[in-house]
Amino acid sequence: MNVLLMAYGTPYTPEEIEPYYTDIRRGRRPSEELVRELEERYHAIGKSPLNEITLVQAIRLQALLNLEAPAYPKRLLGPFGPRIPQGPARVYVGTKHWHPSIGEAIAAMHEDGVRRAVAIVAAPHYSLRSVAEYQEKVEAALKSLPEPIEMVWVESYEAHPSLIAAYARRLEEAIWRLREPRKAAYVFTAHSIPLSAVERGDPYPRQVERTAELIAKRLALPRFSVAYQSAGRTPEPWLGPDINEHLKSLREEGFEEVVVQAVGFPADHLEVYYDLDLEAQATAQEVGLRLIRARSLNADLDYIQVLKELVEAAWLR
Numbered sequence: 459m460n461v462l463l464m465a466y467g468t469p470y471t472p473e474e475i476e477p478y479y480t481d482i483r484r485g486r487r488p489s490e491e492l493v494r495e496l497e498e499r500y501h502a503i504g505k506s507p508l509n510e511i512t513l514v515q516a517i518r519l520q521a522l523l524n525l526e527a528p529a530y531p532k533r534l535l536g537p538f539g540p541r542i543p544q545g546p547a548r549v550y551v552g553t554k555h556w557h558p559s560i561g562e563a564i565a566a567m568h569e570d571g572v573r574r575a576v577a578i579v580a581a582p583h584y585s586l587r588s589v590a591e592y593q594e595k596v597e598a599a600l601k602s603l604p605e606p607i608e609m610v611w612v613e614s615y616e617a618h619p620s621l622i623a624a625y626a627r628r629l630e631e632a633i634w635r636l637r638e639p640r641k642a643a644y645v646f647t648a649h650s651i652p653l654s655a656v657e658r659g660d661p662y663p664r665q666v667e668r669t670a671e672l673i674a675k676r677l678a679l680p681r682f683s684v685a686y687q688s689a690g691r692t693p694e695p696w697l698g699p700d701i702n703e704h705l706k707s708l709r710e711e712g713f714e715e716v717v718v719q720a721v722g723f724p725a726d727h728l729e730v731y732y733d734l735d736l737e738a739q740a741t742a743q744e745v746g747l748r749l750i751r752a753r754s755l756n757a758d759l760d761y762i763q764v765l766k767e768l769v770e771a772a773w774l775r
């Protein structure tokens with residue numbers, strides 16, 4: 459079984475911030491001011507752990523797939539290349555905006571003789587501005603190969619029961635810290651997308667709401683809402699409500715405590731540490747709201763189990 463596990467990617471050093479940002483902007487160089495602003499955000503959080511988390515996710519997923527490898531259906535016996543260090547499952551990492559890139563991962567897969575693989579992004583919701591862009595990068599990389607690789611896509615997994623259970627477990631831990639859980643507000647966040655994508659029928663907001671509804675139902679939350687974070691530095695309108703504005707509204711409605719859970723991102727990274735732990739936390743403190751963020755799934759085994767279930771089901775399609 460072969461897996462291409464993809465994530466956003468993050469720069470390893472401050473010097474890499476500008477080319478990384480240029481890649482996010484599809485090759486358009488950002489202004490010096492925008493670069494400085496991003497450098498300051500990275501400096502403020504100290505370090506983004508995203509690349510490390512992605513690598514550990516891949517290592518653990520490969521280990522778990524091999525540990526519980528199912529009996530091998532005949533038709534899956536494929537041409538394995540000369541470099542097979544251990545069992546039959548191999549997980550390759552490709553990041554959308556940095557290294558190892560999706561192109562580098564696909565080149566390595568080809569070199570290893572891979573002819574079929576499951577492609578999955580470490581993000582549960584499909585968007586024209588997220589998963590569709592990963593798909594474009596995969597298609598472009600596949601075109602440059604002399605032989606095809608068949609990619610079986612897991613496009614979204616917003617309602618996967620094990621994912622909902624994993625998120626609910628983290629939210630429950632945050633609830634234990636509340637003074638009055640029944641009176642608190644519960645907010646689920648995801649990355650904002652440009653409104654133009656929503657107008658083109660992007661399923662993303664509906665999928666984010668579905669994840670939120672299922673977690674809320676599982677924990678019988680008295681109330682919950684969805685807000686969006688990390689809208690890009692572009693002039694176009696982005697999907698809201700913005701988390702900071704939403705926190706202010708909640709305080710005006712009389713709430714004193716709020717739990718925030720970032721369901722759009724399984725892993726910690728810049729936009730969790732800066733946009734939630736620094737910016738949204740400052741907004742909450744300014745208005746007199748006690749904000750607790752539920753910790754992320756990261757490379758914990760319950761999330762790895764989610765990935766395992768998804769890739770195994772896709773492989774047998």
Ligand SMILES: C=CC1=C(C)c2cc3[nH]c(cc4nc(cc5[nH]c(cc1n2)c(C)c5CCC(=O)O)C(CCC(=O)O)=C4C)c(C)c3C=C
Nearest residue numbers: 466482483585587588649650651689690691692727728729
């Ligand atoms: C659903 C869409 C998106 C997800 C999920 C997402 C995750 C994500 N983003 C960063 C870091 C940055 N993103 C930036 C810009 C940006 N991000 C998205 C969409 C998603 N990102 C869009 C559409 C854009 C705008 C691109 C453009 O045309 O300019 C940037 C640049 C600075 C900024 O605008 O904030 C950074 C940095 C991470 C690390 C991440 C999750 C893992």
Ligand SMILES: [Fe+2]
Nearest residue numbers: 466482649690
């Ligand atoms: Fe982004």
Ligand SMILES: [Fe+2]
Nearest residue numbers: 649688690729
């Ligand atoms: Fe972003």
